[in-house]
Amino acid sequence: MPETTASGAGIALEHLTKRYPSSPAPAVDDVSMDIKPGETVILVGPSGCGKSTTLKMINRLIEPTSGRIMIGDEDVTGIDPVKLRRKVGYAIQSSGLFPHMTVAQNIALVPKMAGWPKAKVTGRVEEMLDLVGLDPREFHGRYPRQLSGGQQQRVGVARALAADPPVLLMDEPFGAVDPITRDHLQDELIRLQHELRKTIVFVTHDFDEAIKLGDRIAVLREHSHIAQFDTPEAILTNPADDFVSGFVGAGAALKRLNLTRVRDVAVVDFPTASVEDPLQSIFDLLRSGTTNEVLLLDRHRRPYKWLRRGDLMRAKGSLARAGTLVHDTVTRDATLRDALEAVLTDNAGRVAVTGRRGAYIGVVDVETLMNNVHDLLEADRLDALEHRHELEEQRARHTRLAQEGVDPAGGAHGVKA
Amino acid sequence: MSFWEYVGNRHTQLLTDTFQHASAVFQCMVLATVLGVLLGVATYRSEWAGNLATATTATILTVPSLALIGLLVPIVGLGVAPTVIALTLYGLLPVVRNAVVGLRGVDPALIDAARGIGMSRTARLLRVELPLAWPPILTGIRVSTQMLMGIAAIAAYASGPGLGNEIFRGISSLGSANALNQVLSGTLGIVVLALLFDAAYVLIGRLTIPRGIRA
Numbered sequence: 001m002p003e004t005t006a007s008g009a010g011i012a013l014e015h016l017t018k019r020y021p022s023s024p025a026p027a028v029d030d031v032s033m034d035i036k037p038g039e040t041v042i043l044v045g046p047s048g049c050g051k052s053t054t055l056k057m058i059n060r061l062i063e064p065t066s067g068r069i070m071i072g073d074e075d076v077t078g079i080d081p082v083k084l085r086r087k088v089g090y091a092i093q094s095s096g097l098f099p100h101m102t103v104a105q106n107i108a109l110v111p112k113m114a115g116w117p118k119a120k121v122t123g124r125v126e127e128m129l130d131l132v133g134l135d136p137r138e139f140h141g142r143y144p145r146q147l148s149g150g151q152q153q154r155v156g157v158a159r160a161l162a163a164d165p166p167v168l169l170m171d172e173p174f175g176a177v178d179p180i181t182r183d184h185l186q187d188e189l190i191r192l193q194h195e196l197r198k199t200i201v202f203v204t205h206d207f208d209e210a211i212k213l214g215d216r217i218a219v220l221r222e223h224s225h226i227a228q229f230d231t232p233e234a235i236l237t238n239p240a241d242d243f244v245s246g247f248v249g250a251g252a253a254l255k256r257l258n259l260t261r262v263r264d265v266a267v268v269d270f271p272t273a274s275v276e277d278p279l280q281s282i283f284d285l286l287r288s289g290t291t292n293e294v295l296l297l298d299r300h301r302r303p304y305k306w307l308r309r310g311d312l313m314r315a316k317g318s319l320a321r322a323g324t325l326v327h328d329t330v331t332r333d334a335t336l337r338d339a340l341e342a343v344l345t346d347n348a349g350r351v352a353v354t355g356r357r358g359a360y361i362g363v364v365d366v367e368t369l370m371n372n373v374h375d376l377l378e379a380d381r382l383d384a385l386e387h388r389h390e391l392e393e394q395r396a397r398h399t400r401l402a403q404e405g406v407d408p409a410g411g412a413h414g415v416k417a
Numbered sequence: 418m419s420f421w422e423y424v425g426n427r428h429t430q431l432l433t434d435t436f437q438h439a440s441a442v443f444q445c446m447v448l449a450t451v452l453g454v455l456l457g458v459a460t461y462r463s464e465w466a467g468n469l470a471t472a473t474t475a476t477i478l479t480v481p482s483l484a485l486i487g488l489l490v491p492i493v494g495l496g497v498a499p500t501v502i503a504l505t506l507y508g509l510l511p512v513v514r515n516a517v518v519g520l521r522g523v524d525p526a527l528i529d530a531a532r533g534i535g536m537s538r539t540a541r542l543l544r545v546e547l548p549l550a551w552p553p554i555l556t557g558i559r560v561s562t563q564m565l566m567g568i569a570a571i572a573a574y575a576s577g578p579g580l581g582n583e584i585f586r587g588i589s590s591l592g593s594a595n596a597l598n599q600v601l602s603g604t605l606g607i608v609v610l611a612l613l614f615d616a617a618y619v620l621i622g623r624l625t626i627p628r629g630i631r632a
Contacts, residue, residue, distance in 0.1 A: 059533060061532055061533055082537050084535075085534060086534075090530070090534055096526055096530030096533075098531075098549075099629045100548045100549060109536075110535065159534065160534070
C-alpha cells in the first residue's frame with residue numbers, strides 16, 4: 001500500500017500540549033498547526049523552545065498530554081505507536097545509523113518490518129541508495145563508521161524513506177555536518193522533495209536553513225508558542241513581532257534575494273554580435289551610437305567577450321585580441337543573491353545570463369537588479385498586509401463565534417492564536 | 418617417579434578428570450550466561466533494580482567457595498548438584514554486571530532512532546541493544562570462565578567432578594611419593610584448560626561481533 005503513495009499526507013496538530021511532572025510550565029503549550037500534503041514545514045526557534053518535542057509528538061516518541069494528531073484523515077493519537085511510526089519516516093541528527101549493521105541492512109530495516117518480500121527489499125535498497133546519490137555497489141556492504149558524516153546522513157535519509165512513508169520527520173538532520181556538506185545535503189533534499197513531494201516536518205535552529213528548505217516556516221518561541229507561521233518571503237519582509245525579527249536577524253532583504261531566481265525577474269536585452277559576423281558589421285553596430293558596448297557570442301551563442309567602442313581600434317581590427325573575456329555568467333536558475341554577487345565582482349557592474357548549454361539569454365545589471373528587488377519587496381509587503389488583514393478578520397469571526405457560544409473551544413483558541 | 422612418568426602412567430584418569438572439569442565449567446557457564454543476560458535485560462532499565470542485581474551477585478562472590486559448597490551439601494547432597502549450583506552462582510556476577518553496563522551504554526540516540534523507525538520493544542532489544550552490548554557481555558563471560566576454572570577445583574571437596582580430585586588427593590596424602598605430582602598435574606591441567614578456553618573466546622568474538630563495531 002504505502003509504496004504507491006506518490007505524495008505526502010496532510011498533518012493536523014490540534015491543541016497539542018505536553019506537560020512533564022517535573023516542571024509546572026508545559027514544555028509544549030497548546031500548539032495547533034495545519035500542514036498541507038506535500039509541503040515542507042520548518043519548525044525553527046531557539047534551543048529549548050520545544051520544537052523537537054513538538055516534532056516527536058507527531059510520531060509519538062513523546063506522548064502528548066492532551067490534544068490530537070491527524071495524519072491524512074486518520075486520528076493517530078490513539079493507534080499503536082509502532083504501527084504509526086512505520087508510516088512516518090524519521091531522520092535525526094548524526095544519522096542514527098546502527099553501527100553493527102551494513103548500509104544495506106540499515107536501509108532494509110523498515111521494509112523488512114513491514115513484511116515486504118525479500119527480492120523487493122533488495123531492489124528497494126539499491127533504489128534508495130541511488131536516490132540519495134550513493135553508488136549502490138560501492139556502499140551496499142559498508143558499515144556506518146566507514147562513511148563520512150555527509151554520507152551517513154544520506155543513508156539516514158534513505159533509511160527514513162525506504163518504506164515510502166507519506167510523512168517524513170527530520171530532527172536537525174544536518175546539524176552535525178560541516179557547512180559545505182550541509183549545503184550539499186540541503187540542495188539534495190530540495191531535489192529529492194521535488195521528485196517525491198512528501199510532507200516534511202523539519203526542525204532546525206538555523207534560520208537560513210529554514211529559508212532555504214521551507215515552503216512555510218513556523219517560528220517558535222518558548223513552550224512552542226507559534227510566533228509566526230508563514231512563507232519565508234512573508235516572514236522576511238513582514239515579521240510578526242520583535243521576537244521574529246530578532247530571529248530573522250540582520251540582512252533580511254539580502255536573505256530575501258535567496259528566494260528568487262534570475263528567471264523570475266526581467267533580464268535586459270543587450271546588443272550582441274557573433275564571432276562569425278563580418279568585422280564591418282560589428283564596427284557599424286558599435287558606431288551606430290545606440291550603445292558603446294556589445295557582447296560578443298561564440299559559435300554556440302555562448303557569451304565570449306565584452307567589446308567596447310575603442311577596443312577594436314586599439315587591437316588593430318583583430319577580434320582575437322580585442323575586448324575583455326567574459327569570466328563569469330549566471331544561469332537562469334541562479335538565485336538573485338548569486339546574481340548580485342556576480343554583478344558586484346564585475347568591474348562594469350553587469351553579468352550575462354545563460355540558458356541551456358550556456359547559450360546567451362540576456363544581461364542583468366545593478367540597475368535592473370535594484371528595480372527588481374524593490375518590486376519584490378513591495379509585492380511581499382502588500383501580500384503580507386493582505387494576509388494580516390485576512391488573519392484579523394478570521395480572528396474577529398472566531399471571537400464573535402465564541403461570544404455567541406457556537407464553538408467555544410475553537411473560538412477561544414482563535415483568540416489566543 | 419618423575420612428574421612426566423606420573424602423567425604417562427595416569428593419563429587415562431587425568432584426561433577423564435580434565436574433560437569433566439572442562440565440561441562442568443562449560444555447562445555452568447552456559448547456564449550463568451543465560452541467567453546473567455536475562456537478569457541484566459530484566460533490570461537494566463531501572464536504576465535501582467540494575468544496581469540490586471549487581472550488588473546481589475557481588476555478595477554471592479564474596480562467600481568463600483569452600484564455605485558455599487559446604488553449605489550446599491546438606492541441602493542438595495554430594496556430587497554434581499552442589500558443583501553446578503555453586504559454579505553457576507559464582508559465574509553470574511561478571512555477566513550480570515557487564516550486561517547491565519553494556520545495555521545501559523547503548524547510545525540513547527540509537528534507541529531513539531530504533532523507536533522512531535517503528536521497532537517494537539522486543540525488536541529493539543534483540544536487533545539493536547543486545548548486539549551492541551554483546552562485546553562487553555562477552556568480556557564478562559570470559560572473565561567469569563577464568564574464575565570458574567579455579568573455583569571448579571574446589572568442587573572435588575563435595576565429591577564433584579574435575580581436576581580438583583587430583584589436587585585434593587595430593588593434599589590429603591602430603592609426604593607420599595606422588596603427592597606433589599598429583600597437585601602439580603591438577604593445577605597444570607587447569608591452567609592449560611583456562612588458556613584453551615580463552616583462545617576459544619577470542620575466536621567466538623571474531624565470529625559473533627559484527628565488523629562494524631569490532632574494536
